[in-house]
Amino acid sequence: MSFDRLLDDFDSRRPAALARVTSIVENHREGFEAILAGLHPRTGRARRIGLTGPPGAGKSTISALLVKKFRDAGLTVGVIAVDPTSPFTGGALLGDRVRMENVALDPGVFIRSMATRGSLGGLAAATREVADVLDAFGFDRLLIETVGVGQSELDVSRLADSTILVLVPESGDSIQTLKAGVMEVADIFVVNKADRPGADRLRNDVELMLGLRKGVSFGNVPAHHGVDLKRNPARAAREAAAVDNPTIWTPPVLAAIATKEEGIDRIAAALDKHFAYLEESGTLRARRRERMRERVIDVVERKVRDRLWKDSGTMAWLEDQLPSVEEGRSTPFAVADQLLLRSAELVRGELKA
Amino acid sequence: MSFDRLLDDFDSRRPAALARVTSIVENHREGFEAILAGLHPRTGRARRIGLTGPPGAGKSTISALLVKKFRDAGLTVGVIAVDPTSPFTGGALLGDRVRMENVALDPGVFIRSMATRGSLGGLAAATREVADVLDAFGFDRLLIETVGVGQSELDVSRLADSTILVLVPESGDSIQTLKAGVMEVADIFVVNKADRPGADRLRNDVELMLGLRKGVSFGNVPAHHGVDLKRNPARAAREAAAVDNPTIWTPPVLAAIATKEEGIDRIAAALDKHFAYLEESGTLRARRRERMRERVIDVVERKVRDRLWKDSGTMAWLEDQLPSVEEGRSTPFAVADQLLLRSAELVRGELKA
Numbered sequence: 001m002s003f004d005r006l007l008d009d010f011d012s013r014r015p016a017a018l019a020r021v022t023s024i025v026e027n028h029r030e031g032f033e034a035i036l037a038g039l040h041p042r043t044g045r046a047r048r049i050g051l052t053g054p055p056g057a058g059k060s061t062i063s064a065l066l067v068k069k070f071r072d073a074g075l076t077v078g079v080i081a082v083d084p085t086s087p088f089t090g091g092a093l094l095g096d097r098v099r100m101e102n103v104a105l106d107p108g109v110f111i112r113s114m115a116t117r118g119s120l121g122g123l124a125a126a127t128r129e130v131a132d133v134l135d136a137f138g139f140d141r142l143l144i145e146t147v148g149v150g151q152s153e154l155d156v157s158r159l160a161d162s163t164i165l166v167l168v169p170e171s172g173d174s175i176q177t178l179k180a181g182v183m184e185v186a187d188i189f190v191v192n193k194a195d196r197p198g199a200d201r202l203r204n205d206v207e208l209m210l211g212l213r214k215g216v217s218f219g220n221v222p223a224h225h226g227v228d229l230k231r232n233p234a235r236a237a238r239e240a241a242a243v244d245n246p247t248i249w250t251p252p253v254l255a256a257i258a259t260k261e262e263g264i265d266r267i268a269a270a271l272d273k274h275f276a277y278l279e280e281s282g283t284l285r286a287r288r289r290e291r292m293r294e295r296v297i298d299v300v301e302r303k304v305r306d307r308l309w310k311d312s313g314t315m316a317w318l319e320d321q322l323p324s325v326e327e328g329r330s331t332p333f334a335v336a337d338q339l340l341l342r343s344a345e346l347v348r349g350e351l352k353a
Numbered sequence: 354m355s356f357d358r359l360l361d362d363f364d365s366r367r368p369a370a371l372a373r374v375t376s377i378v379e380n381h382r383e384g385f386e387a388i389l390a391g392l393h394p395r396t397g398r399a400r401r402i403g404l405t406g407p408p409g410a411g412k413s414t415i416s417a418l419l420v421k422k423f424r425d426a427g428l429t430v431g432v433i434a435v436d437p438t439s440p441f442t443g444g445a446l447l448g449d450r451v452r453m454e455n456v457a458l459d460p461g462v463f464i465r466s467m468a469t470r471g472s473l474g475g476l477a478a479a480t481r482e483v484a485d486v487l488d489a490f491g492f493d494r495l496l497i498e499t500v501g502v503g504q505s506e507l508d509v510s511r512l513a514d515s516t517i518l519v520l521v522p523e524s525g526d527s528i529q530t531l532k533a534g535v536m537e538v539a540d541i542f543v544v545n546k547a548d549r550p551g552a553d554r555l556r557n558d559v560e561l562m563l564g565l566r567k568g569v570s571f572g573n574v575p576a577h578h579g580v581d582l583k584r585n586p587a588r589a590a591r592e593a594a595a596v597d598n599p600t601i602w603t604p605p606v607l608a609a610i611a612t613k614e615e616g617i618d619r620i621a622a623a624l625d626k627h628f629a630y631l632e633e634s635g636t637l638r639a640r641r642r643e644r645m646r647e648r649v650i651d652v653v654e655r656k657v658r659d660r661l662w663k664d665s666g667t668m669a670w671l672e673d674q675l676p677s678v679e680e681g682r683s684t685p686f687a688v689a690d691q692l693l694l695r696s697a698e699l700v701r702g703e704l705k706a
Contacts, residue, residue: 033686036684036685036686037684037685037686037687040678040681040684040685041681044679288679289675289679292675292678292679292685293671293672293675295685296671296674296675296678296685296688296689296692297661297662297671298685299685299686299688299689300661300689300692300693300696301654301657301658301661303689303690303693304654304657304661304693305654307693308650308653308654308657309650318646318649318650319646321649322642322645322646322649325393325645325649326397326641326642326645328393328394331389331390331393332389332390332393332645332648332649332651332652333386333389333390333652334390335649335652336649336652336653336656337656337704339649339653340653340656340657340660340700340704341700341701341704341705343653343697343700344696344697344698344700344701344704345697345701347693347694347696347697348694348697348698348701351690351693351694351697352694
């Protein structure tokens with residue numbers, strides 16, 4: 001099948017074409033860049049929702065229920081599940097898949113599980129690209145589920161318009177182990193398994209950390225909570241301003257019992273409210289521009305890598321240098337400089353032609 | 354303090370200089386490349402041992418006991434602990450640190466915990482570089498502890514001469530969830546918590562997978578084990594040849610109860626045996642050359658990134674292009690090509706000068 005035919009079928013919203021295009025893009029098969037360039041003008045319509053939290057927090061159950069909720073409202077949904085933190089279990093997503101099966105037969109839903117593809121370095125880029133494919137296909141909502149958050153390369157908040165952080169009261173001190181970065185990136189907090197002991201305390205702790213409790217100044221947050229809010233002047237300023245300014249978002253801390261389907265309405269309502277805030281405040285535009293910037297940077301780095309390491313002449317040259325590096329007569333840094341110059345000449349010759 | 358003075362102190366094996374140099378290298382502070390280039394000729398003496406396994410397998414306890422064992426034999430030890438798969442717990446290594454405290458007061462031991470530094474992409478490179486610092490300082494053994502293994506960017510087998518995989522009989526089916534890649538990279542298997550139910554079965558399963566059991570041909574390995582040995586012709590050939598060829602390594606599957614300090618002698622003996630095999634078979638040379646190759650590739654990629662993204666002119670130019678990308682008049686791919694050409698001209702101008 002020619003690419004033109006494939007893209008025609010994609011435009012006609014044929015599921016087989018969607019699956020094929022997604023595979024080509026996810027696995028970077030030949031022609032994937034031309035496809036993405038062709039789809040690019042059609043992206044930007046879908047709302048991208050990131051769902052993150054520790055393993056076992058119930059992310060996939062909440063995903064499945066949100067999908068159902070969106071479908072009931074007549075919206076189509078694309079789901080991308082990413083789990084790179086299970087180097088020992090190739091089947092980590094199996095449970096999710098089973099749980100998703102109910103919705104998977106619905107043609108208004110498309111589910112893609114992404115594995116770590118050799119290098120974690122490329123996973124965030126590939127996830128962004130698959131999201132673009134689903135966006136261009138016309139899905140109204142994209143759910144991106146991952147365990148990475150805050151300062152991680154896979155930080156879901158960099159892929160999504162709205163980020164939901166799912167927590168569970170498994171251990172009383174779980175909140176103390178949260179990195180400061182996690183609190184910064186979540187737009188909506190969900191305390192799942194809210195019928196378990198410790199759930200109220202967890203919600204209180206999160207709200208305390210967010211500085212929402214009346215009469216609690218940032219200086220009063222106990223040091224043992226592990227996050228020093230005084231070190232977050234930006235957030236402190238934002239929270240202080242929030243009282244008077246409706247364009248400042250104050251992350252809600254919602255209770256849910258996903259296994260009993262409780263709390264999903266609240267999450268869906270918070271998502272709508274957050275998206276309205278994103279649009280009104282101009283934050284949506286800023287977040288999407290940041291995403292576009294990272295997108296270009298990803299592409300450039302990949303092109304550089306491809307030019308350097310897929311060129312047999314360059315690799316042969318590198319091979320010739322290794323003995324002198326091993327013997328201490330040269331260093332990796334000297335060889336790298338020579339290789340860079342070599343590659344610059346190649347790029348120049350190629351792109352100027 | 355000048356760099357010359359710092360390196361003099363490093364050469365005199367002053368602990369303060371070691372800590373300072375390690376920090377400069379780990380955090381890529383100014384001058385780190387000059388330091389690494391200076392230390393490069395002094396590397397290659399230490400034996401690098403990778404220790405990996407799922408969370409809770411007892412890696413850090415085994416680490417601490419191996420350190421003790423090495424110290425009793427009069428050897429100095431550097432320990433590098435890497436834990437990138439805990440995006441939610443900044444304090445994941447706290448327990449290890451406490452456990453290590455007994456050995457940490459010993460001047461013949463140096464311990465470094467490495468966090469995810471912004472991007473996972475750089476963690477393997479930074480770990481390799483810190484290992485080079487400890488190697489150049491003169492440590493006899495390096496223990497590199499990580500949860501990443503097999504096909505992961507942090508694959509410890511790519512950083513080490515010998516790789517130990519620690520497993521535990523926590524669940525009867527754990528072996529079935531292991532990726533094929535894990536079996537390929539481990540040189541020594543340790544079944545820890547060997548007094549727990551299921552330990553013997555786990556050892557049997559691992560040995561079965563490795564094709565060590567007499568009378569079991571590869572074709573007879575039950576498919577449900579999740580690893581199709583028929584798809585590993587290289588290993589199959591190796592195992593078949595092992596009977597007659599003493600230069601072929603057959604990974605031992607050792608039992609241990611780390612909390613009772615049982616089995617550590619066996620692990621230490623297996624490490625010595627494996628290193629002798631590495632030297633005799635020429636595998637050590639091949640592994641270290643592969644490491645050097647990846648080292649150069651890391652340096653080149655970092656230099657490219659620095660040149661591209663730390664140049665304010667390039668970033669300003671990129672910023673100017675973003676609106677046309679957002680509006681669909683251009684694509685990330687077209688902008689990337691222009692940016693590459695721009696950068697090639699810069700590199701050429703700089704390195705040719």
